[in-house]
Amino acid sequence: MPLDTQHENQIRDFKVVGTRPVRPDGLDKVTGRARYGADMSLPGMIFGEIVRSTHAHAKIISIDTSAAEALPGVHAVITRADFPAQQAGMIDTLDHCMADAEVLYDGHAVAAVAASSKSLARRAAALVKVKYEALPHVTDVDAAAATGAPLVKMGIESNIVDTHEFGHGDVEKGFAEADVIVERTFTTEATHQGYIEPHACVANMGGDGVADIWCCTQGHFMVRNTCAAIMGMSASQLRVTASEIGGGFGGKTCVYIEPTALALSKKAGRPVKIVMSRQDVFLASGPTASSSIDVKIGARKDGTLVAGLATLRYQGGAWGGSLVNMGAMAAFACYDIPNVKAVGHDILANRPKLAAYRAPSAPMAAFAIESAMTEMCEKLEVDPLDFRLKNCARAGTKSSYGPTYGEIGLEATLQAAKDHPHWSAPLPEGQGRGVACGFWFNFGGQTSSSLNINEDGTVGLSVGTPDIGGSRAAMCQMAAEALGIPYEKVRAIVADTASLGYNDVTDGSRTTFASGLAVINSANQAVERLCERAAQTWDIPVEAVEWKDGAAHPAGANAGNFAPLTLAEIAADSGSTGGPISGHSEINADGAGVSFGTHICDAEVDQETGRTTITRYTVIQDAGKAIHPDYVEGQFQGGAVQGIGWALNEEYIYGEDGRLQNAGFLDYRIPVASDLPMIDTQILEIPNPGHPYGVRGVGETPIVPPLATVAHAIKGSCGQRMTSIPMSPPKVLAALKGRTA
């Protein structure tokens, strides 16, 4: 990982960073005032509804919209023909939002209507008549990769569309040196991010072709650029405002309904609101890849890993881009192995286009590799933490995906796990204990922010990264820290696309790191300008002014004898000393430090039902520096519980007809409060040299270890080694009874 800027003196005495203030948007969110995607209404607004495919794969013969158009109250009906011809780069994106010649999955959009009420829109959608010619389909990853599999779409020769390889050394030689080898195949089913807020937007295009979109998204600049490209608009013709967002986890990093709402608004000449139903959310947004992974690892008798090989097959829907490359890169990232290779195959299937889900692709790879490592420990009869401490990646280790690590916290999390009271606590009869570790890259990316010093000494902060889990609090804390003023003086907003330069999506655990970096830079620039005003007031050179504790001071005795000027005092006079004072930052942030965590889990399997109960869970992770520890703990807990859900219950279930059978929260069961214990957390702080306060992203790593951690605990409880996720009651029961589920 290149580190262009090394920040020094990171261990410092913070005043605001590291405290736990109430978030600035908190009051709105506990009183119902906060406005999310579906909460916006505009004068004259009408309602959109999308018509979806009932086939897994079919050719569209005809679409008859006449009956829908004739219904009073219907203002627009559109199909793919209403969108402009596309440039190559946007075809897949638009294809997924609105089918062209063929439908590629159950739920694929084929038409849309807009009418004066929700109920009229639903009636009109039912009047759109689509004639299909059914084509062969395939939804399982191994079936899709097999010779002679039905082709997922017309015009391709194979469902295997890409292959990626990472590693170093000579794995054949490595296995020849090994005394013990573990070799096994693992599978995981697709899961959904499961955000509670369905996708929602309001699009409003005027007769002059200028438009606004309000939507829940992790990246409103991405929405602007994508929609503008699809609709043939310039970026300046489209302004996108990010609503409050009701969860994303990667699933709101692409467009689904926004281009459709824009096309309906264009045709109807009215603002159009589209809100996805929960069924549509499951059918047509989000899921992860499903996977099938072969792992082979070899170690010497003394417990030294000498070789690792993994072949990963991921399907991510009908367009490719399963992100298997990330899985292959992350697979062995926790280990220092001299001979290592990971090969990833990107496979098409008749399913919705994959969207990122929290450390996309890493949980499945970690399930396979960590489960194999645990089995190796059993064969070698060594403690799983001692084995990992012996073989873990450290500063200076050449990672399995290429770069050589700098300061990283994996060893520290493993040692902390070993020292944790959970690890040494007596295990009640019938329970098992599991442990596993996990890795995520973390990203930086394009970011801009703007900070205005108000005349009353308060500060307005604009960031361009939607706040999904309390990031505005962290932004205000970092600005307050850099300016030397109280947290309460700073208020942060998420600005629209017309108000800031481009910002990448809130993803890759990048927001607190990269937006935080831009905020600190903006604050530092404002401090420079505040010092200039003080220098001007005192009539001394600006070099003779220093900023500390929220005020300009003469730097030493030679600078003169002046009483300090506080930020508020300089701000109050700003109108007569040169005008408003602000700071800005536009960066492409580099130096996001990689992240590691180790989890411990106790579980009990009910021998009669195969149901697993998690009885104790501990997350230990390196945060670099926790700006707001409550929200860091919250990321650890939330990510771990999503991983527990993936491990135990969550899965996409397709029928023989290729249709999704569980598109709702009743049948796609995410963890509820009564399923869980408290989730203990331990934050370690090994500063990231790429950030002035040492921040590493924390959001994604917590979902990586749970699958293998829970599997290990299940093995301990009931003796069964589960190799297929989810480890749902029928599968565990079948394993206990010695048959396949």
Place this chain on the structure above:
Amino acid sequence: MSQLQVSTTVNGDPVEFLCEPDESLMDVLRDRLGLTGTKEGCGSGDCGACSVTVDGRLVCSCLVLGAEAQGREIGTIEGMAKGEQLHTLQKKFLEHAALQCGICTPGILVAAEALLKENPDPTETEVRYWLAGNLCRCTGYDKIIRAVMDAATEMRGA
């Protein structure tokens, strides 16, 4: 389809509205009365984001017809704080950082208030089972449970 005229009380205010016979109370609250604090997560009674009270009883408003509000008293998240004075549960949710995205928060607060009215001194297990109908995807529930337990303690002492 002709609309029905309904007279009801929402958060203590007398309210009249017209609605379609098959329109849910959730849609009436959100679309006709502008009370968008009640959230739609599923429309099928599985997520609890639309939790409100009808004559004090906790319900998913997506499973109640608007017409059923006739003559009843409806309580929503907008009625929880008294003017500038937040309910103890609201304060504890902020103090404990018991929300991340916040979309489930109104429903969970309404449900938790109903719990504490019925059982002012719940165990952790009782809180977990009472809130099992309210999905939260962000927090893993840990801080939510702590906030509810802490609010219960404070409310008992008050």
